Amino acid sequence: MYTEKVMDHFENPRNVGEITDANGVGQVGNPTCGDIMKIYLKIEDNIIKDIKFKTFGCGAAIATSSMVTEMAKGKTVEEALQLSNKAVAEALDGLPPKKMHCSNLAADALHAAIKDYQEKQK
Amino acid sequence: MERVYFDHSATTPVRPEVAEAMHKSLTEVFGNPTSMHYFGKLAREAVEEARTQVAQSIGAQANEIVFTSGGTESDNMAVHGVAMINKNRGNHIITSAVEHHAVLNTVKALGKQGFTITILPVDKYGLVAVEDLASAITDKTILVSLMHANNEMGTIQPIKELAAVAKSKGITFHTDAVQSMGKIPVDVNELGVDLLTISGHKIYAPKGIGALYIRKGVRWRQSLMHGGAQEKLRRAGTENVPGIVALGKACELAVRDLDSEPAYLMGIRDKLIKAVLDSIPNTSLTGHPEKRLPNHASFTFEFIEGESMLLSLDMKGFAASSGSACTSGSLEPSHVLLAMGIPHELAHGSIRITLGRDNKPEDVDKFMAVMPAIVERLRAMSPLNQENEFAMESDCVACRSSDTCYRQA
Ligand SMILES: Cc1ncc(COP(=O)(O)O)c(C=O)c1O
Ligand code: FES
DSSP, X not given: OOOHXXXXXXXXXXXXXXXXXXXXXXXXXXXXXXXXXXXXXXXXXXXXXXXXXXXXXOHHHHHHHHHHHHHHTTOBHHHHHHOOHHHHHHHTTOOOGGGHHHHHHHHHHHHHHHHHHHHHHO | OOOEEXXXXXXXXXXXXXXXXXXXXXXXXXXXXXXXXXXXXXXXXXXXXXXXXXXXXXXXXXXXEEEESSHHHHXXXXXXXXXXXXXXXXXXXXXETTSOHHHHHHHHHHXXXXXXXXXXXXXXXXOOOHHHHHHHOOTTEEEEEOOSBOTTTOBBOOHHHXXXXXXXXXXXXXXXXXXXXXXXXXXXXXXXXXXEEEEGGGTTSOTTOEEEEEOTTOXXXXXXXXXXXXXXXXXXXXXXXXXXXXXXHHHHHXXXXXXXXXXXXXXXXXXXXXXXXXXSSSEEEOSOSSSBOTTEEEEEETTSOHHXXXXXXXXXXXXXXXXXXXXXXXXXXXXXXXXXXXXXXXXXXXXXXXXXXXXXXXXXXXXXXXXXXXXXXXXXXOOSOSSSOOOOOTTOXXXXXXXXXXXXX
């Protein structure tokens, strides 16, 4: 039911882990719901230099987290904020309809991490 | 890749002997059992022989067996049929929180049509207490429906004791024996039940065939299916002769093998349970440790989610199932696990392994050669704080939409 891209990202997720000196961290979801996603950012000169994730959830949740980190890496903060859930799902060649909410989590987690970074800059 | 099928509670392959009987019925004995001619008579004989086989396998009389399209239809027919004909006597129905949806949703639907319903709780092992049933009964109670063995966590209910309570008050008792059939003895008189559901595809017959046992003299009437006079007005529609023949054969074989197969499967089951609990940390068994189906092992794995475990297992050639919300298509994990008091996040990490005739003790070794690494990989990816607790956020959609969320209490 998943596309090859989803399975590839599930099997070989990119950028898994934590960044110890992250300057932006975002977490969305809740284990009660079955999904929780955490994104760590290292932003330098307004550019996402490094990004890592940790996810509790289904195959789609893990694949979308992996994809969002790949898409955001090297982007400016403004560009990363433009990344939508839809774009993440499309980059994976689509998700089964009942799994669309998992992709919401990935972009939301990224945006939450950026927000955390921006707060810290103030 | 070599594949191991560990999902026999979901469905089973058709046994060769059953397929053979079925094949004959598809090609040679193809008549309509209602027809008056030679072809019809042959089909009629095949149906009646199967009826006797099914009846004998559960200690019933042949005329107490009605063929249906499966477990779901039998459950619907049983509950609805008893409720409707006894409406003038009372309107109270009792069931439990761990029933299959085929019973639970039928009872709930009746709850919207003027019936009052009581859904009995279960303990942490999934057992219904006999005293709870006794105290739930009122003078309006007309039906109790409680399953023999649970599909998700394997616990076997004390049906004999529960049915005795209902009988002492003159209340009709139905049990869903879809999962227990062929795994433990199922005898309608020993259990003391009035109606009993079985399904073909859990006992090596095909999907889409089942039977309902209705004890002679019990107040029940067909209330859902309107049509022809088949099955003595108890189930309209031209008989699924190949399916019926298959079910008859499968029941006969299931009972014949009851001497050896459960003990064989229990050996594999216990080896599996011990291996998982001993070598993978933060893991527990769900359901009752002893009062459980001989082929059933179900676990929760902390900090990780079931669907991602299933996907990983599938990639290694193992087929299992999970009660996680991510596999259910809703935001809710298994109602059975929640009813046992298992927190949402743990229910999400549930895995069910159900064994069958095709499994071997070595399958456990093969499974244990891959499972610890799968768990470790997913745990390494998990953001949950594996030292202390699970985090809580107030904006959780599932928590808001769920009335069973334990965090709201
Ligand atoms: C306990 C129980 N009852 C009923 C059913 C439904 O049976 P069927 O698939 O034949 O409709 C199942 C199958 O999942 C089951 O496990
Ligand atoms: S994380 Fe639950 S469905 Fe994707």
